Amino acid sequence: MIKPIGHDNTLKTLEKIAISKKIPHSYIFSGIEGIGKKLAALYFGKILNCEEKESIPCNSCYSCKKIDKNIHPDILILDTEKKQITIEMIREIITFAQTNPFEGKYKVAIINDAHKLNQFASNALLKTIEEPYSSTIFILITHSLNRVLPTIQSRCIKISFSPLDNEKIKEILLQEGYDIEKIEEIIEFTDGSVLQAKNLLKEDVFNDITNMKDFLTHLKTKNFIDINNFCEEISKKNREELFFSLIIKNFYNKIHKNANNPNFDTLNKYQKTINFHRNLRYNINKAFLLETLLLTLQK
């Protein structure tokens, strides 16, 4: 990781903080999942500990290299698949935070999914960040800021991360070796998240997207049984939301292209799709809802 892609202004803020005289001890990085918050936290850890440079990491010193390899003893990441972060889990971080760095300038404690902190863990952490050890930095990461205890929030510098634009997502995926043609097929549906993009690029999801697009293109030629089977299949796989995004995006693009000469049939169908989508979550029989929509759009 030379530098995380995107979030230029946010990273600049971190670079400025790193060279300020009094560096605050606690931060909350918030924003949707899969946009690089953890990478930014590591980047900040790198700046703080770099042996060569002050405001940006040199990427070649001993410390920078160790952080890249995830083996720096002064960087600790708490990351769990479990539903809650318990007091036992937070204790490890607290113990880590209460001593001098082993070899760097700062210890950096990163708590991923900080909204998972339960009440006891939150209170224990609160005490620690209220009286921080002079050379320890806490970075809490969350995609659900409102679920983090307000008292914790009030002790932290809040840094919010926006969804990434499509070009940045493309850049990241290309760098990771994904195929450009496949990227182009899904880029409109990523909602600004690399994680979402990678989910869409998984083989089974990707194939379903291709099939859905194909079905929509040839909707006029499909009979009732085709439509019925197709909707049952989508519903079985829980791909209703994805299918709706495809249809909505499709209309959106058509409307955008002919903005000066609007086609009222298209506008009407677009509006109907939005209404159907709104009803999706209240509808028990989702396949039937989809089917009714497709039959309406077919006309």
Ligand SMILES: [Zn+2]
């Ligand atoms: Zn360095």
